[in-house]
Amino acid sequence: MKPLTGLKVVELATVLAGPEVGRFLAELGATVVKYEPPKGDVTRGWRLANEDSTSSISAYFAAINAQKSYDVLDLKSSEGIDSLQSLLSDADVLLTNFKPEDEKVFGLTTDSLKSKFPRLIWGKISGFSSDINRPAFDVVLQAETGWISMTGQPNQLPSKLPVAMIDVIAAHQLKEAILLALLEREKHGTGSHWAVSLEEASLSALANQATNYWMNNHVAKAMGTAHPNIAPYGDLLPTKDGKWAVPAIGSHAQFQKFTELLNLSTLASDLRFRSNVDRVTNRSALIEELSKATKQWNSEELNKACGDHRIPLGIVRSLDEVLDSPQAQEVALEEEIEGRKTKRVKSFVARRL
Structure with a gap:
């Protein structure tokens, strides 16, 4: 029996x-009924250009329902x-996730x-805390x-995150609140x-970027994948086979092991790179030196060698490569909805030990 078996959830939220949140509760065993307006949840129509237009649902709708x-x-x-009321x-x-004026019309007041x-637990999502309407x-x-101001490459148009991450973060906040309730x-x-x-969920997720500003008056700007406080961390290093390697060197000991692996051991004692602050200050020169070395490696060989030496590093992979992997299949959930076969990643992936 799942932990929330017997729990009844009325879901009126859309998008x-x-x-x-409803999907999370359903995965844990709750009975969730999604009540939609007569025209349906708007995301039923949020289809890709080449998606089946005859289906009553979209892949987007299926992702969270x-x-x-x-x-x-x-x-x-x-x-x-x-x-x-019944x-x-x-x-x-x-x-x-109704507007305040609609809540009153529907008889939904605290x-x-x-x-x-x-005994009812009410969880609601809104847009702006600073302007509820x-x-x-x-x-x-x-x-x-x-x-968006922090995302993308310097001196180029800013970019949005490719997932509705603010919605996802807000959902996690409400999941926690409901479990507490x-x-x-x-x-x-x-x-x-x-x-x-x-708004508040998004602000809460600014984490170290907020603290960097409040404590150091540092305003984060677009810097690609690089980390403002650590180097080399997130920087893109080219490989022989045209892939990108992404190191996450969090200590000087790891930096020493990484440079030794790349036959660049002198870099660890180079005055420009002897500490993390030095490496952040001289990041461009550091990445130039590391790139020369990583270009001599095939991506998977470099990835394996770093793993063998306990050096944090990953290879930039396309989404199809990721989702076709055995690891992704382990967290996939398939279901037929209104005659269409659907598949999405699970909402809850923690494993009981």
Whole structure:
């Protein structure tokens, strides 16, 4: 039996963040029913140009909707609002991402829900905490919270992250809140209500870049894959077979082993590279020297040699190469939805030991 078997979840949320929370709960055994408006979740139509247009779902929709049941609920009608109240009478979790004014129309207020359904856990996603009425999608938050300004190569157009990462981060925040709410309810018998905004979730994930600014007044700029605090870390090193190697050298001991492997042992004692600060300061010269050496290696040989010597390094791989690997298949989940075979990565990949 899965840990959340018997839990009933009413999912009214659309797009990605809220439905991702529902998918997580479903994977853990909860019974999740996704109630969509009459026209369906908008992501049903978010298809690739060459995707099957006759299907009722898109691959995007399938990515974050799995192991759920699907139904229609028209909350623009009085019947739909009445039906929602009935659904909540025995629900454990409610997931929404409505605008504030719509919540009131639908009868979804904290006071009302706590009075009528004291055991209910309500998790809701919003866009901006600084302006609750402002519409938002992931890329808007990537722009407004600094991610796009840091992404891409210097002196080129900035880039967005290729995954809706702000939605994913917000979903993780709400997953944690709901698990906390379930624990509290187990102890005290009452539910609780939790809100996560994409804006605050995004800000929370700035991590070391936020601290670099607040403590050192350092404003992160686009610098490709390189790390602002460590070198060589994230820098792209070319290989003989046209691939890119990405080292993650976190200590001077690792740097010494890496330079020895590349027959560049003198670099470890070079005044320009004797400490991490020196290497960050003289990064361009360092990468030039390392690149000359890595060009003599085939990518997989370099990768294996670094692994054998416990030197952190990876090879830049295409997405098809990654997703066709045995490791990716281990975290894949297949399911037929409305007559279409679907496949996505699992939401929950922790393994019980």
